[in-house]
Amino acid sequence: MRTHIHILELMSLWHGALQKLQVFLVETKSQFTFSQSFLLRILFLFVLSPACKDLVAATRDRKLNTFIQVSVLHPAEHILTRYSSTEIVEGTKDPLFLTGVTFPPEYPIYEETKIKLTVYDVKDKSQDTVSRSFLGCTTFRVADLVKSKEQQLTLTLKTSDGGKTVGTIEVNLVKMGELEDGETDPITTDAQDQKCALVRECTATEGISGKDNLPSLSAVLKNPICKLYRFPTSDNKWMRIREQMAETTLSFHVPKELINLHIKEDMRRNQELKDLGELAPHWDNMRKSVIAHCDQMLSMYQDTLAELGKHTGSSFKSSCSKGEKTLEFIPINLHLQRMHVHSPQLKDSLYDVITVGAPAAHFQGFKNGGLRKLLSKFEAERRNTGYQCIYYSPENTAKAKEVLSNINHLQPLISSHADLLLNSASQHSPDSLKNSLKMLSEKTELFVHAFKDQLVRSALLALYTARPGSVLKKPAVPRNTTEEEGDLQHQGHPSQIKRQDSIPHHSEYDEEEWDRVWANVGKSLNCVIAMVDRLLEKDNVSSTKEGENDPSAADCKVFHTGGDWYEQLYPLVITLKDCMGEVVTRAKQSMAFVLLQELACGLPQCLMLTLRRDIVFSQALAGLVCGFIIKLHTGLHDQGFLQQLHTVGLLVQYEGLLSTYSEEAGMLEDMAVGISDLQKVMFKIIEAKSEDFLPIITGRREHYVIEVQLPAKMFELLPQEIKEGKLLRMYPVLFNVGINEQQTLAERFGDTTLQENINQENLELLKEYYKLFTEKMPPDCLPHFQEQNDLKGLLENLHQNIQAKKRKNVEIMWLAATICRKLNGVRFTCCKSAKDRTSMSVTLEQCSILRDEHQLHKDFFIRALDCMRREGCRIENVLKNVKCRKYAFNMIQLMAFPKYYRPPEGTYGKADT
Numbered sequence: 052m053r054t055h056i057h058i059l060e061l062m063s064l065w066h067g068a069l070q071k072l073q074v075f076l077v078e079t080k081s082q083f084t085f086s087q088s089f090l091l092r093i094l095f096l097f098v099l100s101p102a103c104k105d106l107v108a109a110t111r112d113r114k115l116n117t118f119i120q121v122s123v124l125h126p127a128e129h130i131l132t133r134y135s136s137t138e139i140v141e142g143t144k145d146p147l148f149l150t151g152v153t154f155p156p157e158y159p160i161y162e163e164t165k166i167k168l169t170v171y172d173v174k175d176k177s178q179d180t181v182s183r184s185f186l187g188c189t190t191f192r193v194a195d196l197v198k199s200k201e202q203q204l205t206l207t208l209k210t211s212d213g214g215k216t217v218g219t220i221e222v223n224l225v226k227m228g229e230l231e232d233g234e235t236d237p238i239t240t241d242a243q244d245q246k247c248a249l250v251r252e253c254t255a256t257e258g259i260s261g262k263d264n265l266p267s268l269s270a271v272l273k274n275p276i277c278k279l280y281r282f283p284t285s286d287n288k289w290m291r292i293r294e295q296m297a298e299t300t301l302s303f304h305v306p307k308e309l310i311n312l313h314i315k316e317d318m319r320r321n322q323e324l325k326d327l328g329e330l331a332p333h334w335d336n337m338r339k340s341v342i343a344h345c346d347q348m349l350s351m352y353q354d355t356l357a358e359l360g361k362h363t364g365s366s367f368k369s370s371c372s373k374g375e376k377t378l379e380f381i382p383i384n385l386h387l388q389r390m391h392v393h394s395p396q397l398k399d400s401l402y403d404v405i406t407v408g409a410p411a412a413h414f415q416g417f418k419n420g421g422l423r424k425l426l427s428k429f430e431a432e433r434r435n436t437g438y439q440c441i442y443y444s445p446e447n448t449a450k451a452k453e454v455l456s457n458i459n460h461l462q463p464l465i466s467s468h469a470d471l472l473l474n475s476a477s478q479h480s481p482d483s484l485k486n487s488l489k490m491l492s493e494k495t496e497l498f499v500h501a502f503k504d505q506l507v508r509s510a511l512l513a514l515y516t517a518r519p520g521s522v523l524k525k526p527a528v529p530r531n532t533t534e535e536e537g538d539l540q541h542q543g544h545p546s547q548i549k550r551q552d553s554i555p556h557h558s559e560y561d562e563e564e565w566d567r568v569w570a571n572v573g574k575s576l577n578c579v580i581a582m583v584d585r586l587l588e589k590d591n592v593s594s595t596k597e598g599e600n601d602p603s604a605a606d607c608k609v610f611h612t613g614g615d616w617y618e619q620l621y622p623l624v625i626t627l628k629d630c631m632g633e634v635v636t637r638a639k640q641s642m643a644f645v646l647l648q649e650l651a652c653g654l655p656q657c658l659m660l661t662l663r664r665d666i667v668f669s670q671a672l673a674g675l676v677c678g679f680i681i682k683l684h685t686g687l688h689d690q691g692f693l694q695q696l697h698t699v700g701l702l703v704q705y706e707g708l709l710s711t712y713s714e715e716a717g718m719l720e721d722m723a724v725g726i727s728d729l730q731k732v733m734f735k736i737i738e739a740k741s742e743d744f745l746p747i748i749t750g751r752r753e754h755y756v757i758e759v760q761l762p763a764k765m766f767e768l769l770p771q772e773i774k775e776g777k778l779l780r781m782y783p784v785l786f787n788v789g790i791n792e793q794q795t796l797a798e799r800f801g802d803t804t805l806q807e808n809i810n811q812e813n814l815e816l817l818k819e820y821y822k823l824f825t826e827k828m829p830p831d832c833l834p835h836f837q838e839q840n841d842l843k844g845l846l847e848n849l850h851q852n853i854q855a856k857k858r859k860n861v862e863i864m865w866l867a868a869t870i871c872r873k874l875n876g877v878r879f880t881c882c883k884s885a886k887d888r889t890s891m892s893v894t895l896e897q898c899s900i901l902r903d904e905h906q907l908h909k910d911f912f913i914r915a916l917d918c919m920r921r922e923g924c925r926i927e928n929v930l931k932n933v934k935c936r937k938y939a940f941n942m943i944q945l946m947a948f949p950k951y952y953r954p955p956e957g958t959y960g961k962a963d964t
């Protein structure tokens with residue numbers, strides 16, 4: 052029977068290159084046999100090599116630059132598939148390879164599968180196609196390795212004609228424990244004992260969601276890619292690095308949920324506009340035009356949602372699709388980039404960065420700039436041009452939306468509590484009556500409170516004047532004139548709009564009427580409360596009398612039947628509902644009238660701007676939800692973090708690499724608004740009731756709540772406050788430093804103030820977060836808390852760097868990222884597509900962390916950086932996006948990059964992006 056083995060990872064780290072190469076297979080379980088046909092889950096295929104002497108080069112005029120190519124010959128296919136390569140090690144006959152090779156979990160490896168290791172000498176790696184010459188190769192059958200004595204093969208590395216021996220390769224199968232022991236082996240100077248890199252297994256579940264195989268994380272992360280490296284530390288030990296990258300189903304799930312909410316919100320708003328009642332012709336025509344435009348927009352959202360509903364396949368949007376209309380709500384190239392470090396004598400550490408294209412409206416384009424500019428320009432125009440409508444500030448428009456949302460939320464709630472009260476009355480249940488009354492009172496108080504706003508009062512007046520034939524005997528300026536009322540008078544109060552004389556005039560506007568209607572709700576609630584008190588009191592008395600064998604007890608019983616309580620409360624409850632209905636109608640209409648002004652003043656631009664903002668927000672939100680869920684899973688056992696989460700909130704730090712020149716300046720303007728809009732988002736963690744762990748989104752444009760579902764076992768780990776549904780706040784901050792040739796142009800001939808302003812504003816936000824953090828968190832709470840002073844210093848340093856206005860000051864990014872990590876925040880890195888510049892930046896960040904936190908040997912810093920860029924997850928990201936293993940940089944671009952952002956030779960060039 053043919054055995055089907057899953058070799059999850061093949062790691063090749065080859066030191067001493069061609070003489071001797073050892074390959075290790077490591078199994079997950081302590082036992083497996085190859086006679087079974089089920090999938091064997093092998094953790095490691097580990098390539099290890101001692102030093103190589105007498106390496107045979109084709110010519111002796113130059114030193115060898117070598118790499119190993121790993122190919123697989125599948126038993127059924129007889130085709131050799133090129134699978135993976137190590138990095139190139141230059142100028143030595145004793146190369147030390149640091150890069151591993153991985154097989155994904157679904158990769159089929161059989162007993163009969165052959166693995167071929169070919170060694171090449173690279174002549175010129177700067178060319179598009181690396182010019183190389185063959186040095187030698189060897190092939191082994193997986194079964195031979197597994198069945199071999201001591202699970203080790205010694206193979207000869209031969210020239211292509213099979214004639215000449217150029218070295219030997221040792222292949223070993225290693226059990227997990229042996230590997231772990233090996234990990235801490237010191238590196239000796241004796242090349243014979245040098246051990247090299249490995250690639251470790253990465254299954255969809257275990258690789259990223261950890262050993263517990265967390266279903267709530269597996270539901271979100273898909274298609275993981277995993278690479279492993281082993282790098283020397285400064286004290287000559289080995290550290291093991293697992294680099295992982297995964298896409299997320301949230302790329303599509305979040306935008307779909309959000310568009311659904313927009314549709315509901317806009318349908319409701321359109322209905323509210325229709326329900327405004329009779330209006331004078333000027334306003335009526337305005338309303339018709341607004342509704343027509345809004346309906347058009349609505350159907351556009353519906354079409355987009357329908358298109359997204361058809362989408363199947365991969366859960367990420369590639370860089371090539373960034374301009375596609377149907378995908379405009381989807382974030383570009385959203386991935387989790389994770390580095391897992393096992394270093395000797397130190398605790399394992401995880402470093403996560405979410406990489407995503409800058410949230411921006413690519414389909415709409417950037418000819419007129421991005422949201423930051425467009426919104427303020429629009430607002431200024433709306434304020435200054437003589438539209439035939441009333442100007443309400445953005446704050447007041449937002450307030451109107453809030454009032455409407457409160458009405459829509461509270462009215463049905465109060466109504467159902469009132470029904471519950473009647474129900475309790477009919478059951479003659481004192482306890483339940485008390486409870487229902489408590490709930491009813493609480494909600495009604497909230498309701499009354501919701502309308503205590505001057506805006507409602509002034510909008511009622513404005514609406515009154517917009518009714519056919521309205522007239523004001525004197526300019527009715529309500530008490531406490533507000534900003535919009537000032538504007539209202541300034542810009543043409545509706546009452547000042549000329550009307551035809553034939554329109555019949557209404558009686559004078561009664562300013563006090565609203566107060567009366569509004570107060571009636573409170574009064575009718577008081578009547579209900581008084582009645583309930585009386586009923587309960589009588590009930591008490593009657594039961595006491597009953598206990599005393601009072602002869603009139605029988606009468607009382609008749610008097611206090613369920614029906615009686617109900618009958619006495621019923622008319623009062625109906626009055627309460629009626630009063631509330633009266634308030635709702637007036638308040639809804641007045642607020643809808645405010646919204647009508649907002650829309651009418653800027654048609655159709657305001658709808659296009661709303662669309663643009665929705666698109667950008669959708670992309671930003673998808674990333675944030677992904678970042679939050681991952682952070683929650685990694686921090687679930689960290690009590691300090693959980694406390695920070697509910698007492699302070701979560702810091703979310705974005706690193707932007709966009710230039711402030713041409714189109715990218717527009718992208719940055721979009722991105723800045725999209726990220727700032729994330730302040731409107733709060734998270735809530737709930738216990739999952741089914742196997743569907745995807746987050747649930749509720750709310751409206753001004754305020755969203757994301758409910759993240761956790762399985763019961765994990766939910767149990769949360770602090771009580773979070774379990775009780777406390778809303779968790781987000782603190783997004785963005786720091787941008789353009790690094791490419793376009794930024795050089797911006798610095799020389801253009802303008803960098805956009806970047807400077809963004810960095811300055813966000814520094815203030817970061818400082819605010821830090822202040823909150825120090826005020827609310829106990830001093831010993833966080834693992835990094837002892838670094839309190841460091842943090843202060845880092846913030847000061849960041850401040851100075853931002854003030855310094857130095858060109859391409861990438862120190863800003865490093866400082867902001869370090870502060871974020873120390874404050875337990877979520878890290879994001881973004882450029883246009885999150886493919887090229889982002890890859891340079893995250894790999895640099897990874898290696899810098901290894902150097903600063905894990906004692907990466909200083910001589911290996913550049914080597915490690917090159918390994919990650921050449922063979923790591925990010926080149927796979929490029930491949931996923933553009934089907935080509937080349938970072939899309941040309942020489943001119945690279946020359947403009949800060950030094951450590953340049954990829955190794957041979958990894959960049961023309962790519963069709």
Ligand SMILES: O=P(O)(O)O[C@H]1[C@H](O)[C@@H](O)[C@H](O)[C@H](O)[C@@H]1OP(=O)(O)O
Pocket residue numbers: 370882883884885886887888889939940941944964
């Ligand atoms: O991932 P990016 O860095 O945004 O990719 C850029 C790349 O930096 C640039 O050199 C190249 O000319 C392309 O513009 C890339 O953008 P794409 O969005 O086209 O991948």
